[in-house]
Amino acid sequence: MATQSWEQASADPTYRAAVVDLLGALAYGELAAFERLAEDAKLAPSLADKAELASMASAEFHHFEKLREQLARIDEDPTAAMEPFAAALDDFHRLTAPSDWLEGLIKAYVGDSIASDFYREVASRLDADTRALVLSVLDDTGHSSFAVEKVRAAIEADPRVGGRLALWARRLMGEALSQAQRVVADRDALSTMLVGGVADGFDLAEVGKMFSRITEAHTKRMAALGLAA
Amino acid sequence: MATQSWEQASADPTYRAAVVDLLGALAYGELAAFERLAEDAKLAPSLADKAELASMASAEFHHFEKLREQLARIDEDPTAAMEPFAAALDDFHRLTAPSDWLEGLIKAYVGDSIASDFYREVASRLDADTRALVLSVLDDTGHSSFAVEKVRAAIEADPRVGGRLALWARRLMGEALSQAQRVVADRDALSTMLVGGVADGFDLAEVGKMFSRITEAHTKRMAALGLAA
Numbered sequence: 001m002a003t004q005s006w007e008q009a010s011a012d013p014t015y016r017a018a019v020v021d022l023l024g025a026l027a028y029g030e031l032a033a034f035e036r037l038a039e040d041a042k043l044a045p046s047l048a049d050k051a052e053l054a055s056m057a058s059a060e061f062h063h064f065e066k067l068r069e070q071l072a073r074i075d076e077d078p079t080a081a082m083e084p085f086a087a088a089l090d091d092f093h094r095l096t097a098p099s100d101w102l103e104g105l106i107k108a109y110v111g112d113s114i115a116s117d118f119y120r121e122v123a124s125r126l127d128a129d130t131r132a133l134v135l136s137v138l139d140d141t142g143h144s145s146f147a148v149e150k151v152r153a154a155i156e157a158d159p160r161v162g163g164r165l166a167l168w169a170r171r172l173m174g175e176a177l178s179q180a181q182r183v184v185a186d187r188d189a190l191s192t193m194l195v196g197g198v199a200d201g202f203d204l205a206e207v208g209k210m211f212s213r214i215t216e217a218h219t220k221r222m223a224a225l226g227l228a229a
Numbered sequence: 230m231a232t233q234s235w236e237q238a239s240a241d242p243t244y245r246a247a248v249v250d251l252l253g254a255l256a257y258g259e260l261a262a263f264e265r266l267a268e269d270a271k272l273a274p275s276l277a278d279k280a281e282l283a284s285m286a287s288a289e290f291h292h293f294e295k296l297r298e299q300l301a302r303i304d305e306d307p308t309a310a311m312e313p314f315a316a317a318l319d320d321f322h323r324l325t326a327p328s329d330w331l332e333g334l335i336k337a338y339v340g341d342s343i344a345s346d347f348y349r350e351v352a353s354r355l356d357a358d359t360r361a362l363v364l365s366v367l368d369d370t371g372h373s374s375f376a377v378e379k380v381r382a383a384i385e386a387d388p389r390v391g392g393r394l395a396l397w398a399r400r401l402m403g404e405a406l407s408q409a410q411r412v413v414a415d416r417d418a419l420s421t422m423l424v425g426g427v428a429d430g431f432d433l434a435e436v437g438k439m440f441s442r443i444t445e446a447h448t449k450r451m452a453a454l455g456l457a458a
Binding site: 028031034035038039041042046047048050051054055057058061062064065068078079082083086 | 263267275280286294297311312
């Protein structure tokens with residue numbers, strides 16, 4: 001797959017459907033992230049902090065634009081491609097609305113990191129053209145590094161904060177996994193591709209392994225941040 | 230003034246203070262606009278509409294970045310420069326939170342248009358360097374034209390909508406003027422510059438005339454949209 005162009009690979013209708021699903025899910029994910037980060041920016045204790053989160057929101061919006069353009073380029077209606085994923089992503093954000101600035105920072109950092117992990121996992125399973133797009137979006141992440149420094153400083157100032165934020169980070173990951181499971185159960189073509197290409201057939205255990213790898217990376221990041229996950 | 234560089238012009242401390250005020254007010258205005266547009270995007274009836282408003286929000290954020298960079302370039306703390314204007318702009322947005330998508334569209338269009346008018350008015354009073362920056366931000370506006378088409382279609386479909394939106398547009402302009410008056414009363418150096426350069430001295434009648442020109446342009450735009458203002 002990795003050596004094929006989109007034109008070659010998309011001749012297979014199952015692969016094509018999987019990529020349309022993937023681009024639609026990523027596009028809605030970026031648009032929803034834009035919306036929530038812009039909203040969470042209101043929790044910022046200072047104008048400079050607000051600008052940092054707003055800058056991250058703006059970066060997510062540009063990712064959305066890239067993904068939407070790609071959908072249009074392959075003659076798919078971006079809205080139709082995004083809609084199957086709206087409920088799961090909206091529910092995730094509804095259930096994880098941060099109650100203060102530190103929770104907002106953790107969410108921004110966790111969300112950004114999980115997205116990077118997922119983009120990296122999925123890139124290897126894609127045709128060369130789609131992979132180039134996904135990697136170009138990935139290259140432009142990392143806007144959340146400012147969050148790490150601030151969270152670490154808050155925990156140093158008051159170690160009890162760490163316990164609360166560790167619980168919060170665990171809840172974020174739990175809700176993310178639960179919504180991801182919902183998408184997996186719902187979208188066969190996408191799930192099959194995610195676990196190793198259409199040709200290999202669908203294997204739920206493989207999806208589970210991918211989720212495990214992402215959860216493990218999350219746990220390590222939280223530990224590095226001083227949060228026992 | 231128009232032929233001077235920033236280096237020459239800023240030797241006058243009153244002019245310098247006025248420009249710092251202006252850049253601070255514009256920067257906070259763009260950041261607040263970003264925040265509110267991102268929030269109002271939630272009212273969108275479709276994903277495509279939401280993306281349009283989000284795109285406008287993202288453009289406002291880039292204006293904010295340009296203005297903040299300029300403040301840093303002239304060795305001013307962007308946060309300190311913005312703070313005197315936060316209350317007036319926050320109050321404006323708090324008092325004009327749209328209650329539905331059409332009100333949100335009108336607000337986006339009116340806000341964008343008034344900002345363009347104001348940037349154009351003020352550009353002629355600035356040194357060459359500051360003017361170039363203000364014009365580069367101005368060049369990048371006009372993201373609101375999509376709103377015109379949608380509002381017009383809504384009024385055609387149900388002419389009664391026009392009456393409600395005309396009242397709304399009038400209220401937007403009223404709140405904008407009332408907050409602008411508050412800023413004018415508060416910031417002498419800025420106000421003096423706005424009405425014709427520091428050398429001419431402060432003249433409240435001139436400020437009134439500038440507001441009248443902007444209101445008149447607003448009234449014409451609303452009439453063109455089918456809203457008697």
